[in-house]
Amino acid sequence: MSVVRLEHLTKVFAGGTKAVDDLSLMIGDGEFLVLVGPSGCGKSTVLRMIAGLEEVSSGDVLIDGENVTNWAPKERDIAMVFQNYALYPHMTVRDNMGFALRLRHTDKAELRKNVNATAELLGLGELLDRRPAALSGGQRQRVAMGRAMVRRPRVFLLDEPLSNLDAKLRVSMRAELARLHQRYEVTTVYVTHDQVEAMTLGDRIAVLDKGRLQQVGSPDELYQAPANKFVAGFMGSPSMNFATVQLRGDEDRTTVMLAGRELEVPDAIRRHPALVRYLGSIVVMGLRPASFAVATQPVAGTLPVVPLGVESLGDEKHVLFRLPANGADAAAPGDVPVAVDDVAATELWTAKVGQRAQLAIGRPVPLTVDLSTAYFFDPDTGEAVPAGERAVLAS
Ligand SMILES: Nc1ncnc2c1ncn2[C@@H]1O[C@H](COP(=O)(O)OP(=O)(O)OP(=O)(O)O)[C@@H](O)[C@H]1O
Numbered sequence: 049m050s051v052v053r054l055e056h057l058t059k060v061f062a063g064g065t066k067a068v069d070d071l072s073l074m075i076g077d078g079e080f081l082v083l084v085g086p087s088g089c090g091k092s093t094v095l096r097m098i099a100g101l102e103e104v105s106s107g108d109v110l111i112d113g114e115n116v117t118n119w120a121p122k123e124r125d126i127a128m129v130f131q132n133y134a135l136y137p138h139m140t141v142r143d144n145m146g147f148a149l150r151l152r153h154t155d156k157a158e159l160r161k162n163v164n165a166t167a168e169l170l171g172l173g174e175l176l177d178r179r180p181a182a183l184s185g186g187q188r189q190r191v192a193m194g195r196a197m198v199r200r201p202r203v204f205l206l207d208e209p210l211s212n213l214d215a216k217l218r219v220s221m222r223a224e225l226a227r228l229h230q231r232y233e234v235t236t237v238y239v240t241h242d243q244v245e246a247m248t249l250g251d252r253i254a255v256l257d258k259g260r261l262q263q264v265g266s267p268d269e270l271y272q273a274p275a276n277k278f279v280a281g282f283m284g285s286p287s288m289n290f291a292t293v294q295l296r297g298d299e300d301r302t303t304v305m306l307a308g309r310e311l312e313v314p315d316a317i318r319r320h321p322a323l324v325r326y327l328g329s330i331v332v333m334g335l336r337p338a339s340f341a342v343a344t345q346p347v348a349g350t351l352p353v354v355p356l357g358v359e360s361l362g363d364e365k366h367v368l369f370r371l372p373a374n375g376a377d378a379a380a381p382g383d384v385p386v387a388v389d390d391v392a393a394t395e396l397w398t399a400k401v402g403q404r405a406q407l408a409i410g411r412p413v414p415l416t417v418d419l420s421t422a423y424f425f426d427p428d429t430g431e432a433v434p435a436g437e438r439a440v441l442a443s
């Protein structure tokens with residue numbers, strides 16, 4: 049039974065870096081909340097403040113309604129697995145796992161029981177007498193988790209616990225973590241910079257950028273209805289593509305100029321009622337890679353695209369391209385293809401197409417764009433132009 053509440057939490061480091069900026073967030077009893085954001089956005093600092101390892105500049109940390117902001121770490125009954133965890137190399141798995149309990153002078157029989165039960169849960173039962181050097185990366189990871197879990201903490205904090213593992217092991221540990229949490233139901237905050245990990249693990253996800261909370265919601269909410277351009281670009285892989293476009297027409301027929309072509313945005317205003325305000329002016333349009341498809345012919349409404357890169361992922365292909373210049377025909381003679389490295393990341397678009405598409409770098413290909421799946425953002429604030437209720441439910 050533990051609810052964690054962060055109220056206006058702020059951390060300014062001695063050098064003046066504002067690592068966490070007015071963060072208010074509630075983590076429910078037994079909830080698995082994922083805190084995600086790019087490197088340096090303040091994730092570890094938030095965890096360290098919850099654990100009491102970092103002094104708070106202002107704001108409060110409450111656990112079960114009690115203000116613990118000035119409590120010492122050991123009084124908070126929180127266990128944390130650090131980003132760069134280290135096991136004691138000279139100790140066996142059993143001793144590593146029992147370490148925190150021994151420090152607290154826990155009864156020997158009790159300690160043994162807890163360590164054995166946790167080891168069993170983590171599939172470490174057979175390995176209790178080994179030293180870390182004789183374990184695989186994944187097994188060491190589980191020992192580090194087990195070491196934190198034996199204490200039966202009120203709150204479990206995990207700082208990128210899977211980052212040292214190879215991709216395959218990460219996926220299986222991810223599934224294991226989800227299973228463990230279901231059984232254990234300890235209130236958990238899990239930090240990662242990997243949005244795929246966030247999407248697959250979290251009941252809810254909190255997105256952080258430059259120390260500021262951008263949005264909190266279920267994986268689906270963040271993906272379907274991102275609150276702003278940052279969240280839209282961060283969640284989803286490959287990332288959403290953005291273009292600054294002029295919105296034309298009226299409520300019945302709305303078009304945008306994309307690469308010099310006038311394209312209709314079906315039901316734009318019905319789906320995003322607030323778009324009315326932007327008619328006749330500039331707006332940022334976001335298109336996910338899956339909004340494209342390869343056309344059989346370059347007809348009106350298709351974008352002539354010169355692939356700068358083609359990535360085959362087995363069951364799909366990613367086409368990297370730069371939006372053609374206004375009105376330019378990509379197939380025009382004399383058009384010199386550029387390399388992916390020569391294009392600024394923000395100008396590089398990605399389309400996700402079927403694996404059977406015949407694609408080659410430098411060979412023009414017409415792409416259709418499904419503008420009914422477009423997102424819109426205010427060009428100044430980056431705030432999403434909200435979708436109507438019906439549109440969100442239908443999508
Ligand atoms: N002790 C410190 N003194 C000064 N600045 C610090 C200190 N610790 C962290 N910072 C700064 O605070 C910001 C947030 O750091 P933090 O470690 O919380 O980021 P993070 O989101 O965990 O990043 P990563 O994903 O790389 O682990 C960064 O700009 C970092 O340089």
Ligand SMILES: [Mg+2]
Binds near residue numbers: 091207
């Ligand atoms: Mg960190």
